[in-house]
């Protein structure tokens with residue numbers, strides 16, 4: 001797939017998703033607290049958006065910053081974020097992250113991808129998403145949806161999300177970097193699903209080679 005067809009596909013998907021709320025905690029360009037964004041990204045792994053939102057709302061009614069989070073006991077923190085998936089492990093990770101921010105960054109969330117990636121428990125997906133949402137920075141957040149769909153389209157040919165991010169950094173026009181996650185997550189959750197995608201209802205079916213798709217509806 002070349003960039004002309006990719007642009008057409010993304011435009012169709014954006015149009016079809018217009019009615020949906022973006023999956024991210026805040027919209028791109030909207031002013032937001034970087035610590036809240038970072039915590040939200042970490043809490044959101046394998047958890048539904050509405051559960052993440054509710055947990056973040058509860059937690060940030062009680063704390064404001066890394067120091068406040070550290071002052072909660074492990075039990076209190078677990079209770080605030082329950083029932084997010086793996087809430088016990090995530091509570092531990094949030095404590096480590098908060099200590100790290102205080103010790104190395106004076107309690108502030110760093111603004112570069114390189115520094116974000118040095119934080120305890122922060123991988124490329126979270127670092128890129130925080131960069132985009134908290135600082136309006138140039139990141140590409142590649143999760144399983146972006147990875148899967150970019151490969152089904154034949155835009156990249158990669159085995160892991162990290163490889164997909166590297167490939168996208170080489171060829172994806174920069175104007176799509178910040179938004180591709182929002183579009184393809186929404187599209188991947190509703191149409192181009194992991195198993196048996198809804199190709200008969202797909203707005204981009206004419207320009208999709210369906211690479212690796214054995215079964216579809």
Ligand code: SF4
Pocket residue numbers: 152191192193197198199202203204205206208209210213216
């Ligand atoms: S045609 Fe099917 S595989 Fe291709 S993007 Fe649409 S839903 Fe996904």
